[in-house]
Amino acid sequence: MFACVVAVIGGLLGSSIGGITHGLVDTGLKSFSVVILGGLDSFVGAMVAGPIIGLAESLGGGYLTQYVWGGVRDIIPFIIIIIVMVIKPYGLFGEKRIERI
Amino acid sequence: MSLPCGIRNYNYAQDMAIVRTKTQWVMLIGVLILVLSFPAYLSNYWLGIFNIIGITLIAALGLNILVGYCGQLSIGHAGFIAVGAYTSAILTNHFHVPFIFALVAAGLLSGVIGIIFGLPSVRVKGFYLAITTIAAQFIIIWIINHWGITGGFNGMSVPYASLFGFEFASKTSQFYLVIIITIMGVFFAKNIARTKVGRAFIAIRDNDLAAEVMGVNLLYYKLLAFFIGCFFAGIAGSLLAHTTYTLNAEQFSFTDSILYVGMIIIGGLGTTLGPILGVIFVVLLQKVLLPVYLVPFLERTFTNFPAGFASGVAPMVFGLVLVLVLVLEPRGLSHRWSLIKAAYRLWPFSY
Numbered sequence: 001m002f003a004c005v006v007a008v009i010g011g012l013l014g015s016s017i018g019g020i021t022h023g024l025v026d027t028g029l030k031s032f033s034v035v036i037l038g039g040l041d042s043f044v045g046a047m048v049a050g051p052i053i054g055l056a057e058s059l060g061g062g063y064l065t066q067y068v069w070g071g072v073r074d075i076i077p078f079i080i081i082i083i084v085m086v087i088k089p090y091g092l093f094g095e096k097r098i099e100r101i
Numbered sequence: 102m103s104l105p106c107g108i109r110n111y112n113y114a115q116d117m118a119i120v121r122t123k124t125q126w127v128m129l130i131g132v133l134i135l136v137l138s139f140p141a142y143l144s145n146y147w148l149g150i151f152n153i154i155g156i157t158l159i160a161a162l163g164l165n166i167l168v169g170y171c172g173q174l175s176i177g178h179a180g181f182i183a184v185g186a187y188t189s190a191i192l193t194n195h196f197h198v199p200f201i202f203a204l205v206a207a208g209l210l211s212g213v214i215g216i217i218f219g220l221p222s223v224r225v226k227g228f229y230l231a232i233t234t235i236a237a238q239f240i241i242i243w244i245i246n247h248w249g250i251t252g253g254f255n256g257m258s259v260p261y262a263s264l265f266g267f268e269f270a271s272k273t274s275q276f277y278l279v280i281i282i283t284i285m286g287v288f289f290a291k292n293i294a295r296t297k298v299g300r301a302f303i304a305i306r307d308n309d310l311a312a313e314v315m316g317v318n319l320l321y322y323k324l325l326a327f328f329i330g331c332f333f334a335g336i337a338g339s340l341l342a343h344t345t346y347t348l349n350a351e352q353f354s355f356t357d358s359i360l361y362v363g364m365i366i367i368g369g370l371g372t373t374l375g376p377i378l379g380v381i382f383v384v385l386l387q388k389v390l391l392p393v394y395l396v397p398f399l400e401r402t403f404t405n406f407p408a409g410f411a412s413g414v415a416p417m418v419f420g421l422v423l424v425l426v427l428v429l430e431p432r433g434l435s436h437r438w439s440l441i442k443a444a445y446r447l448w449p450f451s452y
Contacts, residue, residue, distance in 0.1 A: 081236040
């Protein structure tokens with residue numbers, strides 16, 4: 001329930017800036033990149049990673065568009081996901097899980 | 102792998118046989134004759150539907166190897182199908198490569214792209230891997246939309262498949278092309294589950310650490326699973342491109358990727374029969390039952406509702422049916438089929 005309440009707050013803020021379409025679903029997918037970069041079980045991680053992803057998206061969209069094809073803004077979070085997965089799978093602040101058999 | 106009552110294996114050849122008894126042979130040949138004679142009595146519309154079923158089935162077989170046997174969740178399958186479709190389309194359109202080579206090249210390139218996006222699977226699994234494959238889907242579609250050679254948002258037209266000068270332009274010829282490759286795919290998928298590779302996949306699915314301790318090379322087999330799964334996707338994409346004539350990135354949406362996972366879960370993960378039943382069920386429901394029968398029925402029955410009512414209800418019914426199937430049949434349609442078979446063999450006794 002808390003998850004949904006927090007998601008609703010995010011949705012309200014997001015739609016007050018950009019307006020409502022069901023393209024908001026993409027925002028949900030992009031928020032995956034925030035939790036992945038911050039670490040899945042870390043609030044601090046989400047707080048730190050949120051601005052990083054947001055800035056990377058905006059600045060990257062602004063500066064990279066002249067070098068690569070347009071619309072690069074939309075996939076920067078996904079590229080970040082791939083890079084984080086390869087380099088640091090549990091994110092910046094995530095707890096590294098030790099597995100037993 | 103249960104045999105009918107009173108049938109025992111006396112030598113290795115019998116133990117290895119896929120089709121074991123005479124009854125099974127008769128039924129298999131009967132079904133094959135039934136399927137191959139579809140063009141004799143079905144209209145072009147239904148042949149088109151069966152083409153879609155065949156192509157979707159090839160993709161679902163690959164996903165079944167990846168998710169059902171090896172346990173590596175992939176929600177980017179439509180992206181890999183798109184790689185195959187565009188590879189084949191570009192090769193035949195711009196470089197005039199014969200169709201059969203373009204088909205194989207589409208499979209191979211799709212498999213290689215699958216390996217690249219499957220690399221994180223060596224370090225992460227489950228939820229993390231699912232998100233990585235979502236990322237793969239969006240990156241692939243973005244590249245297709247913006248790279249000049251693919252025609253971008255406008256899409257591109259693709260020549261029909263041709264083999265030794267024969268062009269597969271009619272629905273009937275396309276049906277035979279698709280169905281033969283589908284049968285080969287089913288046979289390959291059935292066999293791969295019984296080999297060393299398939300057993301290694303199953304060991305990795307059940308517990309990858311334990312599998313590694315037992316001597317299964319995780320890196321090799323996980324990437325092999327990605328390669329085989331995406332190879333099937335590439336073949337399916339190539340066939341899709343050469344039977345629909347036009348190609349657009351809209352055909353490979355994120356929703357389709359989720360639907361592919363849904364199909365194999367509804368059919369039954371990790372079985373050969375599962376994808377077949379799941380694909381037939383979902384495609385018939387989505388393409389025929391809802392738009393052709395349910396929507397006109399609703400429009401006739403509820404005349405006082407607004408105009409978009411019936412077409413709006415159809416997706417909801419679709420979702421409801423999928424949820425109901427999963428609630429009532431959590432192990433998939435193929436499990437129900439094996440229960441029916443067991444009941445038939447033991448009848449009139451209950452055990």
